[in-house]
Amino acid sequence: MGVQFDHPWLLLLLIPLAAFAVFAWRGPARIPMFRHRLAASLRTIALLLLVLLLAGVQLYTVQRQHEVVYAVDRSSSASAGDADRDWIDASLAAKAADDAYAMLSFGRDASAERTMSADAPLGGLEAAVDADYTNVQRALQLASGMLGAGDPRIVLISDGDENIGSMLESGRLLKNRGIAVDVLDKRTETERDAAIDSLSLPGKLYLGEAFTVEARLRSTFSGTGEIRLYEDNVEIGAQTVRVERGDNAVLLQGLAKKPGLHRYRAELGLPGDEQSANNAAFAFTRVAGSPSVLVVEGKPGTSSNIEKALNAGLIDTTVIPASLLPSEIADYAQYDSILFNNVSGDALGQSKMDAIETAVRSYGIGFMMSGGDQSFGLGGYFDTPIERALPVSMELEGKREVPELGLILVIDRSGSMSGSKIELAKEAAMRTVELMRAKDTVGVVAFDDSPWWVVEPRKLTDKEEVLQLIQSIPSGGGTNIFPAMASAAETIKGIDAQRKHIILLTDGQSAGGGSYEELLAGLGKEQVTVSSVAVGSDADRGLLQRVADLGKGRFYDVQDETTLPAIFSREAVLLARTYVVDKPFTPRVADAGDWAPLFAQGLPTINGYVATSAKPSAQTVLVSPEPDPLLVRWQYGSGRSVAWTSDLTGEWSGPWIGWDGFANVLTQTVKWTFPQFAASPYRIETAMAEGGTQLSVTAEPQGDAVLPDELVASIGGDADAAIDPVTLVQTAPGRYTGMLPLGEPGAYLLNLSPAGAGSGGADSENAAGSTGAETAGSGETAALPASTGTGLVIPYSPEYRISSAEAQGSARLAELAQLTGGRVLSWDDPAAVYAQPAAPHKQMRDWTSLLLAAVLALWIADIAIRRLAVPWERIAAMLAAPFAAAGRRGTGAASGEAAPAEDGALARLSAAKRRSTAARGGEKRADESRAAPAQRPAEAPRAAGGEPGSAAEGGFASAVDRVRAERGTGRAQPAERSAGEASRGDPPSGRAKPPDEPAPPDDGGSAMDRLLAAKKRSGR
Template structure:
């Protein structure tokens, strides 16, 4: 026992006591003593003295596992180590042992408690709470936990809070559980929509060979996998077919050699079908055909394109414009639709052929800027076919230089022709005849030789008949343009030529004229013929004024916006989130030609590189372009593709706004279920309805509590062996969430290592020590031995000073005693 002072420097104040004695020397002796005692007590209190004395150590509690999960060798090691540790600790303070399962240990403990009469006794939370209750209030004590950390529940949070608030240190020894037979430890069920394939991830633990898993929806077997071997922990993934909206109770059975060794029941919450607003421009009954193709996963609502400008687009997750021309969708409706995508997160799918993209007139429209493809109208250079009939004047007036010039003009004209054209040469003098009959222009040199053989002879009065002959020869030709080229010196006097030429021109045959030699009168006459024949007039006076008469003039015309035929598709590099949609589908029968955008994900292309499927993020939403009609002529070959409906449904779902209206989180602590609902879509501020659905179809409405704008919570009591089904709704929108019963509804299911308490973290959190082995625990000496305690005296000294001060006041005010004599 010893006395210590926290502030010994306060003792210097004792030097003031002699000064006080001198100042109060005339006072009564007793009063002087009382006042000196008051000041001395106050100075001693300021020094804050403490009395240190030894006492026995704080209480010790051992929580020890001896359940059947541990092997006999491990249980024996635990028994020996705990026996040695308890014997050593009893010298430091009282020891209590709480045993979980197994036969009672023979220990010399001050108190012994055995847990394990009921399955709930295996709760680690219950054991820790009992250990904390053993420690007296105000005594910190120490708890030693020798366990594998496995428990029938995970409700140890409150027990840990109690340990921290009391400042109780927990030492731990983590034991290795024995080898267990294979069992289903956990099942992860995602949030899915109606009709979607369901990925199911099953966590297995233990050991076994020749295992298989079967999944049942009621009495219907929906998936299976196996056989496989297991040694330790393993996660097995299965894919379940799409289910209609609502709740589905799934039962999983783990079998070996045909015998079920483990069961697990879980609930699957399937959301309502994805609402799709569908607008079609050309095809009757396309909405119903699309609904049959997509199945239950999408609810197709067909509307006329003109109504999109007034509809509530927020009620839908996606809008699909299928072969809708720009004329059917006003610019204001397009701007409203694009704004809903960019700002509200709406998904937009634009598809089609003859009435979409460039053929639909969307260039320079509000919608064109949001598309992940470039709308373009390519120009096609057309080299039209020509049928040419050359009429050469070989009358006597053409003798010499005029005929030579005419031959050269004719040769230059026919040299411009291609094998796709036709050509013929007619000469006239005293009569008319075909020097070269109408024929494909495949042998131009032969035609030139025929021209070279003509000779000037006879008169020119048969030009009229030659024109008729040329006209008749052109009538049977298949060419884009038909021409008659008249080469003459205009030495004719007939007045009936204008009427004939007008008739020829009305039959889409043009007449051009070339004057070689001749007079001014002849020049006026042939110029009039060319004008009436809708052709051209040329004058050739000598070889220096020769002209090349090119009747083949290439034309620019818009290239067809839709290509028809069989087109093999190739996949581009898979983009994020599109890996299941980029496998090349069957050949396409037709598509609209567009250009690609550098920032878009082009997923499918033709062999020539034209985009067929492209998508990109546009603000808060996504826009996808499919350059064909999903239920029309362009995709006719896809209707025999077994995976077409699922492929198209996933395409729409990937584009749509997939955010739920509410993010619903369920948590279970023992029998108490907590519900947290956070608004995700919509800007409403109303209170949602919360329904708890029972197994038998009953329902219970809960009162949500607003914690923040759009955030609501509720709690409800549900037995841990019952599943939880909750619906959160507002108006017609419903979001479902489910929580399976504890341990999958199987009370005999072995404890999972995933549910184990992290013992080393518990030691670090409470300031205890984590031992690697039970042998280390046995070798550890006593923690405290004889514990020292401190008693603070400054408070008592303050009370003493107060009492002395009151005694001084009482002495001064006490009436003086009178002796009997004085009376």
């Protein structure tokens, strides 16, 4: 064991410490000498320990032990089955008993397989890693953290083809820490593989333009295969190709048929290809031409007026029913705007609503909704993503008197409703309750085999309590509809409301029966209507359709349960019957802005519309006499949306459709919603990183444009309806970086916008201006465009790329070994891992805490000795007694008869000391008797017994007298004056004479024992 100091120069403090120790030991004392010297000793030891702590004292032992971490590459390019484990197992046979090892696996990330141990079993390579990438840097970082205090070494088993991070950068850090890296090249045999390296086509095309797509191929073998080209997931061509070993180029032909942003994918099929992950490549382009609008109609054949008006304005239209709406955001990129023509919300579903809202908010695609009996509030859009994108709200906000409503919801809670069905049913019921007012009455009965009143019919004075009760509905049991309907029918008759309605929801067949005709006929007499909702394919549609017909309500056949909230809210709106205003009026211009010239020649009459409420930051262009909004617009995120609350079919707006200015007004309204694209000022680059795809954007502003502090990137693709926006931080002037949560290869939509300039949802509601135009040029410095829509290609992982230089990985591994002082190992010699003797290393032991505790204990003991009046001498004697007894036994055995002689000499010395002490004590007593005679009787006992610790008053001699008395030697008699007293001229009178005492017989104890006993008694 050795000792070392971190700051040895601080040991110079021992010099003043030694001087302090001498002074403290010999200096003047205010307490008895024994206590003084004991306290000084403790204080000196405490200061010594503090000096050692300041100097950084450390104890260590020298050890020779290998510590090895095996880092195994398990990426796709380096997979070798059980060969890695077998080689490691063979190398462990050569390690010494004290040598320790650990093991980890890595791909894109790294995971520990075995922690550092000397005797743990090897086990298998089972940790989960992402095999699509190789990140050697991450593996080396984890391995270095697993090493302890032994001779550190990392054995890297890899092919060296890293595609994330830099192993040489980690190698330089490991070299500074003295960690060597041995490498074992894990290069596998070349497999039969053919890949598409890249796909390229012009970045911008014009409508009707023919173009060429170039696919660059690479293969390790020759063969004949087929390559297919897809545009927006639709195959547009296929070609048979002859692929030779090495690099190949294939040209494919295409035609720009539709304007907008289009994504392209090429796929290669070659017989004998053993790797399919690299058989697809992606690209995108934007086709300029006539703008395109997607018209979604709720009733077939009702969009002819819209088509004719837009086509007259050179706008292409595509008309589809709501059922054909795509659910993926990327499919909307080919359109400039989306127009809903009287579309009901229950025909869409949640995923389609989310996709449209995201397309408007994040990608700048326009949106317009026209009215009708299935639109706005009548379509069940309350509290939906579509309502968030519109400039109007479905609530009327107390504008007109709505009759009191009585509503009972009959909800199936059987076992088949478990999961998402019952949750969506509860959400639908809660959304319905939120639409109702405090004076309305609502009740909720859930049923399985029997009915259960979740909410007894009550006024909605406390909506929160009702919502909590609905949320508590569980699922379980069978299905029996009639008892629940009978209970609801009996209860609703007692509700005092102007309009009463029952909604029945179930997904199964009723186990029992009953007379629904009689039940519903009785409800009809009470003016109660009934609607029914069939969920899923197992529902009894015949029964539910008959219930709705007899109850004079509506029947809903639901295959997508996400439409349930829209259906229930629509039923609540229809029950109120106040959303449709069907009296003729002439619209009034409110805040037309730049649309004012469209209405300068006057406006035709309108016969009806759906009542809504304009949102606070929206721009209301036309209003009704109520006043309700008729035409409203606003900016929503990156896009724009318009609400036209009357219809476009002519049912309510016949005079408007026949008006000469109708086509121009509709065309200009739709064009206002088009994306505001400009030449992109951004250059986009991507690189794979450990956390995803690193996106780098370089801004190139024109003129006096100001660079924003941050950019917001919105991503959309095939895999998901929406990906959360990512904030890009400016890391250098004009350069922004951020991490995209993307790993799957493909073509994605990318929208870049300055932070706070319309990249997110409802927070951008205040972006609508009085004219709808930008305010640049008003004396302020121009900024970058608020929205730039483009594309982003994520290629397949470089892990699957066919490399033309196979030796690069091996060269990097050899360079890493040389940099860190490691070796290039061989598969034929696994024992070489432990062949070199382990370098000696110090095993440090940290004693800081222990020494600090000792200093604290010594400090407390020092204070206690100096401040506490306890018999410290007695305590010390008791502690020393065992050691003294052992010493006497050892001394007696060694010296034989010398002890009695030593005892006699000590006795003579003791007698002389007593005589001298008695003489001085007698003199003092004589002086005291002359000064204060009255005190002598009281002080006599003191003179006889002595003051504890006072040698002047014969304390020591008295103690000896008591010892002799205890031994039976009798009381000492006065002795003659010694020759020393006569020579000093001490007066003979008034002095106690020391007794003449013969030496006491030896009773088995030594003179030293007697002296110690006497001293202890004197101390009392």
